[in-house]
Amino acid sequence: MKTYYNPDDLARFSEISQYDKELADKFFKWYQEVFAEGALSAREKSLIALAVAHALQCPYCIHAYTEDALAKGYSEEQMMEAVHVAAAIRGGASLVHATQMMNRINQLSIS
Amino acid sequence: MPTPMATLARQQHPLASTEVQLKYLDEVTGVVPPFAHQLQSAGLDLKALAPEILQINVGKLCNQTCRHCHVDAGPDRREVMSRETMEQCLRFLDRSGMRIVDITGGAPEMNPHYRWLVTECHSRNCRVMTRCNLTIIVAAPRFRDLPEFFAKHQVEVICSLPFYEASRTDRQRGAGVFDASIEALKVLNQQGYGQPNTGLLLHLVYNPVGAFLSGPQHVLEQQFKKELHQRFGIVFNNLYVINNLPISRFLAFLLQSGQFEEYMKKLVAAFNPATVPALMCRTTLSVGWDGYLYDCDFNQMLDLKITNSNGTPIHISDVTPEQLEGRAIRLSQHCYGCTAGAGSSCGGQLVQ
């Protein structure tokens, strides 16, 4: 079956440097630093990444960070709660715009 | 629900044969480089130092049938070490001066001569470690006093617990195993194991429940300590974090789930040359239930025996440690499991 996404492409991520090595090198270095131990632990960052991956619906990131979260000892329950946080923010971000819709309704309507 | 599992041996599964397992490991060299080549290209070779730890596998009999077991252990296995072979192990200890013993299985406590062996090792002033699956302590009344017995002989107890929650633990080890393990840990704690200033050491062994590698040991240890203490009031000393090696029942799982090649690639991608000097086969000597010698418990389960120069297997009754020093370790692709990431051994990860 042909699809736009090929699981093997995840391992080829570094090949993006072929067309612009300098920027790619900067990106990968920055990426590594972002995920290093800091004020937040590498473990906490992994769970944030898993949640964001779901918000962005990136199959590569979901593949990678599901495994990373398992490796770092998160339980299924914790991982699912993180995805609900991402989904709640996504859902909330849509719903809160309803206030804009309501403002516009009020503006256009004869009261 | 966890799938109850019979041993591969009982199922007469093709993977019960070590030749079949080695064939799979051999064939995967089309996908990943042979481990020996990998070492060579990193400018490394793997030779044994003087043996320090005698790891005695007293048999494949076990009260559990865990999904990932590299021993293919279970209640139906009948291979257990005889008293005579144990005596040969003790004589080897006497002539070698080696003073660290690590007893494993199966569930070693099910061997009828287990307590005798522990007592004999203890009386020789050996540091004695025992690998305990926890549930055995609560499996029958006759095992209930094990914690007391361990304490009396100053045995270091190393227990398997793949996760701090029931569902993941039971998927790997069988229904109800988590609750029984927690009960056993409480008894060990009551006995003073894992408690400060008792000198009674209690370590846990973590392994991933599936086809992924272990995260950093210190991170997982912190997590385990926090969760087990908060949830159950349990304390322990160290967490030994290990990787699953692609042999026996874990190999069967990888093949059944279509993840064997992917897992091998994962191990190779994580190859860390810094782990090689610390690999356990350099200082541990593994002896099987029938007294034959191996570089490690994994090689034992693949039947990769230590041989003399004419290819004859070496038996513990007929060797001195000096003859074993400097020998080349027998390698196959499963060795990638020990060199992945921070490395893996019976004592946990090998490098920071």
Ligand code: SF4
């Ligand atoms: S992993 Fe340990 S407890 Fe589980 S079946 Fe194998 S020997 Fe028994």
Ligand code: SF4
């Ligand atoms: S499996 Fe590990 S411990 Fe055993 S011989 Fe290979 S590298 Fe050494």
